Amino acid sequence: MTTLSPATSLRDTATLTGRVLRHWQRSPVTxxxxxxxxxxMVLMFGYLFGGAMAVPDGDYMDFLIPGMLAMTMLFGLEAMVIAVTTDTAKGVTERIRAMPVTTTAILAGRSAADLLNAVVGLAVMVLTGLLVGWTAHRGLPLTLAALGLLVWLRFAFTWIGIYLGLLLKTPESAVSVQILVWPVGFLSSAFVSPGTMPGWLGTIAAWNPLSATATAIRQLFGNPDWNAHGWPTEHAVALALIWPALLTAIFLPLAARRYRALSR
Known part of the structure; x- marks a missing residue:
């Protein structure tokens, strides 16, 4: 790898992003x-379990859709780990490393492609929500702000996924990421209020980064919550900005360092 100009680095990033998109084009079923x-999951939780959920001042589907939008951002972490480990196992990563491109372009290309996938996933979920009766009540600017928080969360999860993928190296070991994804997803306010959980468990759920984004976008959409009180709820938008920034600040440098150390 060599030191290249910013313009060349951007061009390389676009090229490597295109590589990932072309790969997806050849695997449409996945x-x-x-x-x-x-x-x-929306249909299952909304229609099979939703009848047992009583949300104060609102319908459970209006509570569920923001939570599922946040969960959709988390699901991308597992896919990222599998993609990175597959490239490593097939030798693709080493071939790219031998080319005159920067580490920034290589990792940014993977991240950019994942964000594009996240935007498509959000569009599908928003359409699904509209079809099942969900509505954003507070106007276009706040709706766009909520969607921006979701993409911001996905950006942080992308770098966690890249780092774990470089750390684990094989697709088989990437299955272990499920042990991380599902507890983080369900130990949150995505489906139920942390107030319904045992005290210590509810505290963990309330401070979960996923809960921060789910609660924040409910507030921005004007959707119902369980009217819980406490610092995490009252400052959810701030936490939805801070948590991804903190995770990115930790895992982006770790991913870059791990990538540089692959040949050692």
Whole structure:
């Protein structure tokens, strides 16, 4: 790898982003399943379990959709780990490293492609929400702000996924990421209020980065919550900005360092 100009680095980033998109184009079924899985969860939780959920001042579906939008951002972490480990196992990563491109372009290309996938996933989920009766009540600017918080969360999860993928190295070991993804997802306010959990568990759930974003976008959309009180709820928008920034500040440098150390 060599030191290149910013313009060349941007061009390399675009090229490597295109590589990932072309790979997805050749595997449409995998992408389709990834997009439809959150839709299935909305239907399952909304219609099978939703009748048992009583949300104060609102409908459970209006509570569920923001939570599922946040969960959709988390689901991308596992896919990222598998993609990175697959490239490493097939020797693709080493071949790219031998080319005159910067580490920034290589990792940024993967991240940019994932964010594009996240935007498509958000569009599918928003359409699904509208079809099942969900509505954003507070106007276009706040709705766009909520969607921006979701993409910001996904950006942080992307770098966690890249780092774990470089750390684990093989697709088989990437399955272990499920042990991380599912507890983080369900130990949150995505589906139920942390106030319904045992005290210590509810505290962990309330401070979960996923809960911060889910609560923040409910407030921005004007959707119902369980009217819980406490610092994490009252400052949810601030936490939804801070948590991804903190995670990115930790895992982006770790991913770059791990990538540089692959050949050692």
């Amino acid at each position: 992408i389709l399943i990834g997009l439809l899985f959150p839709v299935l």
